[in-house]
Amino acid sequence: RKEVEQDPGPFNVPEGATVAFNCTYSNSASQSFFWYRQDCRKEPKLLMSVYSSGNEDGRFTAQLNRASQYISLLIRDSKLSDSATYLCVPSGTDKLIFGTGTRLQVFP
């Protein structure tokens, strides 16, 4: 089983839509979880940190289910500027473990 599994997408959604991404991880010892967004040919930028069961920041909500080892990211009222790749990142012992990410394309 891969350490991190995400649907690569692309998810094509209209502006204003709500979209959700799921991510499963294999390391049950992971304590910290992060969502990063990455624009084409740019570095990953931290979007949200999740240390407990979830986190909410404006239009973005992350939820963590430790028993099932999955994390979700919900984006409400999608904007054109949300178009990017979203990386689910559980922590390892001393490093972050990146999946391939889920690509989101928001269209007018």
Place this chain on the structure above:
Amino acid sequence: DTGVSQNPRHKITKRGQNVTFRCDPISEHNRLYWYRQTLGQGPEFLTYFQNEAQLEKSRLLSDRFSAERPKGSFSTLEIQRTEQGDSAMYLCASSPRGTVMHEQYFGPGTRLTVT
């Protein structure tokens, strides 16, 4: 700008040449990480430092790769005898030390093209 910086931003080299990249982390962060990213993949961990100590190296880091952080501040990543398969984006990130893994902040990366 107090973020992570990397130099150069782009490097084109011929196969067999040596290249060196530099990373300057956020000043109060004592952990520094190197990742490599190829098209369509997420970043892959290469190595990390806590202060000047290199604490872990990935199996991806062949003996042609060496990283240093001599004074616990900036770091260099050197690739000797470059191969075409080394073409990738090399990302540096830093984070503060803590009891749990903290967020990592990435620099803009160095894009290496080996011809």
